[in-house]
Amino acid sequence: xxxxxxxxxxxxxxxxxxxxxxxxxxxxxxxxxxxxxxxxxxxxxxxxxxxxxxxxxxxxxxxxxxxxxxxxxxxxxxxxxxxxxxxxxxxxxxxxxxxxxxxxxxxxxxxxxxxxxxxxxxxxxxxxxxxxxxxxxxxxxx
Numbered sequence: 001x002x003x004x005x006x007x008x009x010x011x012x013x014x015x016x017x018x019x020x021x022x023x024x025x026x027x028x029x030x031x032x033x034x035x036x037x038x039x040x041x042x043x044x045x046x047x048x049x050x051x052x053x054x055x056x057x058x059x060x061x062x063x064x065x066x067x068x069x070x071x072x073x074x075x076x077x078x079x080x081x082x083x084x085x086x087x088x089x090x091x092x093x094x095x096x097x098x099x100x101x102x103x104x105x106x107x108x109x110x111x112x113x114x115x116x117x118x119x120x121x122x123x124x125x126x127x128x129x130x131x132x133x134x135x136x137x138x139x140x141x142x
Contacts (some may be wrong), residue, residue: 071125102135
C-alpha cells in the first residue's frame with residue numbers, strides 16, 4: 001500500500017509535467033502571474049472519503065491539471081497544445097501510483113479544451129487542456 005498524500009501526488013504530477021517536451025514551468029503552487037508559457041498547474045478539485053474499517057479510510061480524490069498556452073494566435077496555440085493531449089495521459093498511465101504517493105490512478109483520465117483568464121482583471125488570456133485525474137488513496141484514520 002502506498003504512503004498516500006494528495007499534496008505529494010500533486011508535486012509528483014508537476015515533476016512529470018516538467019519532463020514533457022515543450023513544458024517550461026510546472027510549479028507546485030500556482031503563481032499569481034504566469035512567467036513563461038506553456039506551463040502546468042495542478043490542484044485539488046474534488047474528493048470523497050469512505051470509512052473502510054475503524055482505523056482505515058479510502059479516498060477518491062480528483063485533481064485538476066491545467067496546461068496553459070498564451071492565447072495569441074488560435075491555430076498556433078492549438079498546435080502547441082496538440083502534443084500535450086497525448087503526452088500527459090501517457091506519462092500518467094506509465095506511472096499509476098505517482099511514484100508511490102497514491103495507491104493508483106482511477107481511470108478514465110478526462111480532459112477538455114478550456115480558455116482561461118489568469119489574473120483578476122482578465123488581461124492574461126490562455127488556452128489549454130484541463131485534465132481531471134482521480135486517484136485512490138487508503139490511509140489510517142488519525
